Amino acid sequence: xxLSRYFMPILRDTPKEAEIVSxxxxxxAGMIRQQSAGIYSWLPLGLRVxxxxxxxxxxxxxxxxxxxxxxxxxxxxxxxxxxxxxxxYGKEMLRIKDRHDREMLYGPTNxxxxxxxxxxxxxxxxxxxxxLYHIQWKFRDEVRPRFGVMRGREFLMKDAYSFDLDxxxxxxxxxxxxTAYLRTFARLGLKAIPMRADTGPIGGDLSHEFIVLASTxxxxxxxxxxYLDFATPAADTDFDSIEGLQGVVDKWTxxxxxxxxxxxxxxFEAIPAESQVSARGIEVGHIFYFGTKYSxxxxxxxxxxxxxxxxxxxxxxxxxxxxxxxxxxxxGHDEGGIVWPDEIAPFDIAVLNLKIGDAATDGACEQLYxxxxxxxxxxxxxxxxxxxxxxFATADLIGIPWQIIVGPKGLxxxxxxxxxxxxxERELVSLEAALARFPGKGAETNA
RNA sequence: CGGAGUGUGGCUCAGCCUGGUAGAGCACCUCGUUCGGGACGAGGGGGUCGCAGGUUCAAAUCCUGCCACUCCGACCA
Numbered sequence: 001x002x003l004s005r006y007f008m009p010i011l012r013d014t015p016k017e018a019e020i021v022s023x024x025x026x027x028x029a030g031m032i033r034q035q036s037a038g039i040y041s042w043l044p045l046g047l048r049v050x051x052x053x054x055x056x057x058x059x060x061x062x063x064x065x066x067x068x069x070x071x072x073x074x075x076x077x078x079x080x081x082x083x084x085x086x087x088x089y090g091k092e093m094l095r096i097k098d099r100h101d102r103e104m105l106y107g108p109t110n111x112x113x114x115x116x117x118x119x120x121x122x123x124x125x126x127x128x129x130x131x132l133y134h135i136q137w138k139f140r141d142e143v144r145p146r147f148g149v150m151r152g153r154e155f156l157m158k159d160a161y162s163f164d165l166d167x168x169x170x171x172x173x174x175x176x177x178x179t180a181y182l183r184t185f186a187r188l189g190l191k192a193i194p195m196r197a198d199t200g201p202i203g204g205d206l207s208h209e210f211i212v213l214a215s216t217x218x219x220x221x222x223x224x225x226x227y228l229d230f231a232t233p234a235a236d237t238d239f240d241s242i243e244g245l246q247g248v249v250d251k252w253t254x255x256x257x258x259x260x261x262x263x264x265x266x267x268f269e270a271i272p273a274e275s276q277v278s279a280r281g282i283e284v285g286h287i288f289y290f291g292t293k294y295s296x297x298x299x300x301x302x303x304x305x306x307x308x309x310x311x312x313x314x315x316x317x318x319x320x321x322x323x324x325x326x327x328x329x330x331x332g333h334d335e336g337g338i339v340w341p342d343e344i345a346p347f348d349i350a351v352l353n354l355k356i357g358d359a360a361t362d363g364a365c366e367q368l369y370x371x372x373x374x375x376x377x378x379x380x381x382x383x384x385x386x387x388x389x390x391x392f393a394t395a396d397l398i399g400i401p402w403q404i405i406v407g408p409k410g411l412x413x414x415x416x417x418x419x420x421x422x423x424x425e426r427e428l429v430s431l432e433a434a435l436a437r438f439p440g441k442g443a444e445t446n447a
Numbered sequence: 448c449g450g451a452g453u454g455u456g457g458c459u460c461a462g463c464c465u466g467g468u469a470g471a472g473c474a475c476c477u478c479g480u481u482c483g484g485g486a487c488g489a490g491g492g493g494g495u496c497g498c499a500g501g502u503u504c505a506a507a508u509c510c511u512g513c514c515a516c517u518c519c520g521a522c523c524a
Contacts, residue, residue, distance in 0.1 A: 012473065012485075013459045017517050037516065092523075109524085143448065143522060157524060209524095218523090286524060320524050354483060389485045396484090407483055417483090 001347070002369075003382045003394075007044050010394055020216045022329035023148030025338050029398045031325075038145025038153030045398060046325065048346035048378075050156065053321045053328075054135050056187050056343060057158050064180035064239050066131040066160050071113050073137055077103035079112045082298050092140045106139040111294050111316055114161040118312070119300040125165045128302065128312070129173055133160030135321065149322045150282070151218070156322040162315045165304060167291065170313035174206065174289045175245040177317040179233050181210055181285050182252065186232035188324065189341035190331060192284055193227045195257040209259055210285035214330045217280035222268045224255035225275040282327045289315040338399030339422050347380035349438065350400040354388045354407030364416065364431055365406050376441030396421065404434055 009030040017034075018024040026032050031046030042050055058068065077095070080086035086105075094106040107113070114132055122130065135158045145153050162173035178194065185192035190212050197209035211221050233248050256267055259281075268276065295301065295311035304310050332339040342348070349372055353365040369381040380400055382391045388407070395403050405417040405426075415428040418437065429437070 009457085011458060015458070016453090016460095019518075034516090138524075140523075144518095144520090146518085151523080155524070159524090283524065318524055323524065352483095387481085387486070388483050392484045394485085405483075409483060 001378075001380055003380060004384045006380075008398070009043065010397065018148065020147050020150070020326075020330070021333055022150065022216070022326040025329050025333060025397070026148055026326065029338060032149060034148075038142060038151070040149055040152060040154070045346045049325050049328075049340070049344060050321055052344045052346070053188065053324050054156070054158070057184055057319055057321060058135065060180045060184040060187070061133050061158065061160060063183075063235075064131075064176045065129075066133045066177075066180075068134060069117075069132050070134045071107075071110050071117075071136060073107055073139070075105050075107045075110075075113055077105055079116060080105065083112050083115075083294050084297060085112065092142065094139050094141050107136075108138055108140045109157075109316070109318075110134070110136075110159055111161065111314075112298065115294045115298045115300050115314070118161075118163055119295075119298060122163070122300075122312075123302055125302050125304050129162065129164045129169055131160055131162040131173060131176070133158060133317075147216070147218075148326055150326040152322065155320055158319045158321060160317040162317070163295075163300075163312045164314075165302065165310070165312065167313055170289055170291070170315055171206075172242050172245065174287060174315050175242075175249045176239050177287050177315070178208065178252070179237060179239065179245050179248050181287065181317070181319070182233055182248070183235070183237075184319065185210060185212070185284065188328060188344060190284065190324075190327065191228055193221075193223055193257050193281075194252055195221060195223065195259050195281075196253075196262045197259050197286065198261040206289035208253075208287050209283050210287075211257075211259070211281035212284050212327050212331060213277070213279045214282050214327070215280055216330055217282040219281055219283065220260040220263075221258070221279055221281040222260075222263055223257035223277050224271055225277050226255055227252075227257060228277075282323070282330065284324055284327050285317075285319045287315065287317040289313075332399075336393070337397035340399040340401060342401045345399060345401050346378070347398075347400050348377040348441070349402045349404060350380040350382060350395045352382045352388075352391045352395060352403055352405045354391065354405065356383060356385050358408050360411050361406055361408055364411055367431065368404055368406065368416070368434060371435050372438055375438060377438060402438075 011028045011030065014024045015027050018027055026046065029045055030043050031049065033041040033043055035041055077086050093108055096104050096106065098104055135156065137154055138157045139154050142151060142153050145151055149155065160177060162170065164170040164173050192210040192212050194208040195211050197207045230252065238244050256271055258264065291313050292311040295314055301309040301311050328341065328344060329338050332341065351365050351368045353361055355361045365381060369379055373379045382395065399421055401421050403419040403421065405419060410416055410428065414430055416431055416434050417426055418429055418434055419426040
């Protein structure tokens with residue numbers, strides 16, 4: 001992408017309404033535009049990041065055996081009356097009427113709808129286990145939206161729903177998601193700790209929140225320090241191995257970790273003082289097992305081996321990609337701006353042309369831009385007619401992991417400058433060496 | 448939903464108390480000088496001062512109502 005032709009409305013001043021760093025930087029980098037309280041447009045840079053996060057979430061969901069579908073944002077009130085939640089959900093649910101005066105709602109979650117789909121087609125235990133997920137916009141009419149996309153009213157959520165014959169099967173389904181979540185957050189460069197959580201209005205009796213520690217987190221959390229060094233389950237984890245996954249979950253639940261609502265002071269204080277972590281955290285994922293809470297009232301039953309109909313055991317599993325954008329910035333920024341993890345950055349490499357119109361500089365930049373794009377990298381070529389200082393500031397602000405700085409001074413010695421955003425390290429290399437440094441997107445991902 | 452605030456050009460804000468017909472910096476356009484960590488000069492465009500009433504010869508400014516947004520708290524992916 002040539003930045004001279006791109007739409008990236010960078011702000012030099014910080015809009016006053018933004019309190020936390022992620023919100024400030026998202027506005028300054030031109031990632032989002034607020035349209036109403038808790039409702040945002042996603043501008044090109046923000047959308048790229050959101051899509052990259054969704055891609056990681058999707059890959060790990062698929063790896064664990066979940067199957068992607070897409071359900072609508074607008075749902076019928078009748079469906080929610082079946083589960084009894086139409087009246088129970090309260091004012092957080094945005095209720096609307098269509099032209100025929102039919103009662104509709106903008107979905108805050110999809111248990112009812114996915115259960116309706118399931119019961120329409122699945123009749124036998126032989127078709128289980130099943131886990132269906134989608135990545136779709138949700139609306140919850142929060143009393144007080146805040147912190148930008150961290151707590152918006154409209155937000156993007158990946159929600160998965162598992163169906164099993166019995167509780168043991170559902171337990172394994174839960175463990176699959178638990179493991180997939182550990183992998184997902186680790187790939188995003190986040191230290192997310194599973195904590196025993198309250199089940200809230202979704203209901204059920206087994207639930208974990210995945211919490212990223214951050215000073216701007218909304219909730220108070222308590223855990224054992226050793227969680228921060230636990231190893232992530234490997235990419236080749238066998239998701240069909242019941243014992244294997246139970247081992248993963250047992251390990252990741254072996255030490256104390258709880259949110260404020262579930263906090264047990266005595267148990268926490270039993271931890272050696274130097275290992276006690278009391279901090280604030282951002283909830284980036286939440287998983288529930290709720291048994292037959294929806295399958296029973298909605299008649300989602302399958303025939304078991306003995307031919308008898310039984311309601312299926314279900315669980316639901318949520319990750320908010322739009323909230324993750326903010327969480328990633330909270331976890332990765334410095335004075336200069338955002339520091340994205342490599343896999344999530346809106347662009348992989350930025351080429352900074354310090355002197356537009358200088359034949360040698362333009363030529364070298366084109367060679368780098370085209371050469372690296374051909375290798376599969378998402379390239380940002382800063383060919384705007386700006387002064388060098390502005391280009392450095394922009395590249396740092398939007399957090400591109402690698403910058404290749406090209407100007408007449410360096411080229412006179414046959415060199416370009418390679419800069420790493422995260423640590424700020426820079427080195428002078430030849431143009432050929434710069435090209436060779438990046439072997440190709442596929443090759444690098446496997447490393 | 449309780450409490451506290453704020454609405455003036457794209458952004459940050461001044462002007463309001465003490466009414467007199469709208470300003471600064473940044474951004475934008477033109478020209479020139481510049482050009483390796485957010486340059487400088489000259490010129491220029493852009494605002495029915497959140498909306499609706501009211502008071503007044505005159506309202507961004509005073510009064511009333513409404514709307515929107517932000518922050519603190521209670522509540523939540």
